Amino acid sequence: MGGRDRLAAIHNLKLDVIAHTALVEQSYRQAPFITSYERDQIVIDHEHQRLMQKQHSVWPEADLKGADSDVTLIVTPAGGVYRFGTKDAPCGASDLDATRDALALSPEAVLLTAAEATDLHYAATESLRSTPHTVLAFTWNKTPVKVLVNRFNHLPDAVETTQQFRDFWFYWGDVQQRVYFDNWRLVQGIEYPSNQITERNGILWNSTQALDIEFNAASDDKDFNIDAKAAAQSLQSKGWNRPFSAANSQQLAPGIDLFQGSWNTTIVKQNDGIVILETPISGTFTQGIFDEARKRYPEQNIAAILSTSDSWPHTGGVRYDVAEGLPVYILDLNKPLLDRIVAAPHTLDPDALAKSKKQANWHIVSGRTEIGAGPNRMILYPLRGASTERQYMVYFPEHQLLYASDTLVLNPDHTLYDPELFREVQQAVEHEHLQVKTVYAMHQAPVSWSEVIAVLQKSLA
Template sequence: MSAMLAMAGSAAAHASAVTGADGTREGIKGHPGCAQLDARGCLDLALAAMGGRDKLAGIHSEQLDVIGHTALVEQSYRQAPFITSYARDQLTVDFDQARLLDSNHGVWPEADPHQAESDVALIVTGQGGVYRSKGGDSPCSLADLEGARDTLALGPERLLLTASAAPDLHYADSEWLRSTPHSVLEFDWHGQPVRVLLNGFNHLPDAFERTASFQDFWFAWGDVAQRVYYDNWKLLGGVLLPTNRIEQRNGVLWQSTQILDARFNATLDEKTFAVDAAAAAKSKLSKGWNREFSDQHRVELAPGIELYRGAWNATLIRQDDGVLALEAPISPHYVAGVLAKAHSAFPGLPVKAVLSSSDSWPHVAGVREAVAEGLPVYVLDLNQPLLARVAAAPHRLQPDPLQAAPKAPQWRVVSGKQVIGSGANQAVIYPLRGASTERQYMVYFPQHKLLYASDTLALNPDHTLYDPELMHEVVQAVAREHLQVDTVYAMHEGPTPWSQVVHMVDAASR
């Protein structure tokens, strides 16, 4: 009966694949491959195509050898085409006990020479998650907890079973995918509609899609359109499994992974899942990028110029007519704390503007708060289109102040030297324009011979420069603009003597 239905469904799908007179695809009528079937009947065909419900449910655990790459859309110095990082993972997934072990060998292209490769293990259990390295266990990120949850429920081994368990499973509008008509099943999962695209000819789930908010670097974009493609199907232990997974977010092809080898239901070593309970519990308390601003590490760079050290530094600059906030990083909530500190540290003075010196997404995720507050934001000309998209990005799933009360951005677009204010704390913006700093600007305080170098200065534990090319380009820009600098600091580094940095640049070039 299933074979007859499949043949009839394929014919119906082909008949409904209408091409308009202009050669464009028109809407799909009906449900390709699932003619005269309700949503659960269509799902049953998909389960059968993968080997059957019992075969899929019989995968209690799996051990995978996986290779993949990621487009560093949040870290690439010059935007698309993006720099790529690489990984080789030995992944163990225990579906029965909802736990995961991922031993990752990563290759990071932006690292210093001979330091690109690293090894770390991620272990997620019901207790929480940890990273395991030579130094012991430390709490994993909220993003990795979220990723483990997705793997356990929305990976290809469990996607159809998760759909089957959903009480609201129903048809959505059919879609074209890779020139092929697909029936679409939709169900709610943790408050998010998930759509599974079933091939109208062979009934296999070629992709799933949803709109979700993420806790990784995509946090800045709010409601993200995600589509995950499945391909390179292999028959493994009686199950037809896609070994290639390609993830697209907001139209960007972001990640691709390929299973090189797979084993099902091997005996698992319980010791490998043992974690430091305190570290694992702490991971569950993480707020992700929505973290609190702290004023505990305040550094007075000059009278009226206060640096607040953290994973992402923020600076408040008092001028005669108001206060400048230098950088709006991490999240709107974090920047709300920065602006509140500006009001308490300099009572009676308004915040006159926010300066956003870079395009790296964790550096700009808080710009939405500045826009919500109606503040002018100084942005580099090359970054204005990206920041406009950040400001316009929908945040309906986790509303922020700008989503609740939309406002038009007040961009102050910087294309060359830009002077802000007067007096002792006058600030002057200079675009850097280097190969690795093309989308960053530096801020100079001439009265103090103080330079803020955006995202360029970071020191290794041995007091050498991380990625010396970045500071090499800053040195070039300082010479080009004929600046006199005594002290330099940056997004991730505190005040450092300029002569010391120049010496380190020279040493790196030998």
């Protein structure tokens, strides 16, 4: 790449990049995945262990004409923030982790990091792109790392790690990541890969192409000044492993308790036990839901779980459900994905299922399915729309109450986020001849059905 001295002399790296990401976690119908795009200006400051990324994103699942957005991520040893205009907010835990990786495992840094490792050794030779590669192996920050070095040109072609990430891949436990380096350029006497492609668990996930590369660019410390309080809060983030709160609860009907938050969940008391409608986010969150259900209805056992969607983090508590040995009602189309989630290794941070090693007790929903009897009986209906193919809705006939899975969000201006989603709910309701007075969803508080239909019709006009 130019020699140890040249790499060690890199104080910072400035990149102008264009990138795309396969929305593995967001694509309504799974592969082939919807793609998001971005154009970024990035500064990786090795000397001061900090990063700045000015990001212009194009998000395909935004409302029409609303796909573009801008944000600046700034991470320093004191923490990280998202900057919107002049305001700073705490960044996510995954951004802190990604910055840590960039500072230690990026192309210009990874060989220096390897050289400092006390356990650096050769691993078995591997073939990459039909070419033999020498493999350097070491541990960094408790993370096993392998660097695949091309036998012919002696350049590092890929870096492999096994990590538990704190973005949506959190649910997959021990994730195998490989970052390919390619499209090499000679820049200021250094061979540098202008293209990096990230593969996770065998899925080609992200590709970033540098359009301009500059080492040791002039920088201004003022650009890295961030709100100290927001930065400190970012360091306290637990990522998706967050606790449950019963603070914002609402009784929809006797024995039907809704707990609102970033992801809503409902505890339903029936004659023969408690049914929990959605166990999202994490095992920690789901354990809190179970504790609340047993606190409210100590005389009842938890009889079943309803998991209405394949979308992350809606399925975040499913592994805990399985560990508890409970029947989980899932849509037929989602079984292959959920089977993989349940089987995913969690050795780095063993969760309840990794310890219990129980088998899933799936109850497959492929058509109209009735749960329980009495005033709080529920009927499950697959939606089967183009955007709702992997969701089912839950109807409480005695209350004319509908839970619409992940299809309904009223924007602050009283418009619908993605009207197509709720249009498909309306079609399913009409097809099943349901009488609905009130509707709510994973991210929406209860609202009058007639009100939502009026907003929908306005959006379609």
